[in-house]
């Protein structure tokens with residue numbers, strides 16, 4: 001019988017090497033079930049039949065794109081805060097004035113599960129047109145047991161609804177809900193004693209995140225959340241040092257976090273600790289751009305200390321209403337001076353590592369899950385070159401065609 005699917009006459013950017021694209025010219029890729037079982041030069045292809053053979057006409061193939069940090073499920077939008085910021089108000093001022101994250105908490109609590117699903121699915125459909133095959137989705141707009149569970153149930157439902165891999169993260173320690181005003185430690189008690197155990201009991205989260213910041217939680221409060229997550233067997237991630245240096249990078253490293261995200265203000269010491277711990281850095285150029293930040297993430301220190309760098313949309317209604325991962329790749333190049341090869345690794349190989357999926361996703365490699373994107377491009381750098389437009393010509397998700405338009 002042979003393979004289920006054989007792709008031939010393609011050029012593969014395998015992302016299977018520590019640097020560069022890992023290019024195989026004139027490649028063939030064989031798929032069985034949901035896995036890649038052979039990839040290499042077409043001339044070396046073992047003699048074996050396939051149920052379906054597709055010639056890709058010289059097109060490029062990459063691993064499926066992975067958006068490893070989003071707040072995709074939320075009620076409402078915050079365009080009026082955007083207008084306020086354009087008149088001079090800062091993100092922190094708006095948050096302190098009762099807007100910001102808490103205004104989305106009100107809208108998310110008021111929305112039904114069905115309403116949240118429809119709105120999030122529309123956003124996910126847009127992201128998926130560009131070859132997204134895996135997405136991480138955080139809670140953090142519910143901030144009580146019932147509504148954090150509601151958000152995470154919607155996130156879990158999106159996987160089967162859209163034929164995409166979803167990893168969920170409980171971000172109950174995102175902001176102080178209004179009913180706990182002035183009592184942050186009491187809210188952290190609720191997170192540790194009620195919210196996280198309830199989420200874990202229903203297997204609603206694959207990881208736990210927190211927002212360590214002046215307008216959110218201290219390092220000490222974050223550490224309490226992380227201790228609880230560890231005791232429940234859940235890996236941790238952190239919104240670290242986005243607006244000020246809170247020692248977040250070092251804290252994340254100390255807990256062996258999968259990733260520390262944002263990290264604009266992280267110290268070199270913190271970055272070195274991340275390198276030691278193998279914690280992935282997730283940079284979020286959409287939030288940097290949309291908040292008109294000036295402090296660049298410490299790219300040179302990240303490279304020097306061998307920290308893997310992932311890139312994500314941070315899709316959320318306040319600081320990054322971004323629905324294009326390709327545009328984030330461009331911004332990582334233009335704003336952060338990353339190379340196009342670094343940015344492609346940032347949305348494949350390293351994004352997989354940031355989700356604990358580094359052994360199965362994010363590379364074109366025998367044994368890995370067959371999540372592939374076929375592109376109408378002349379070279380991989382084009383993926384971070386265009387501002388808008390969409391060169392995606394086909395997507396294979398877990399070994400099955402999800403979309404294709406391969407007419408030449």
Ligand code: DI6
Nearest residue numbers: 101211239287316317318319
């Ligand atoms: N950092 C962010 O960029 C988002 N959350 C966070 O902790 C913003 C969330 C929002 O403004 O709604």
Ligand code: FE
Nearest residue numbers: 069071239314
């Ligand atoms: Fe975020």
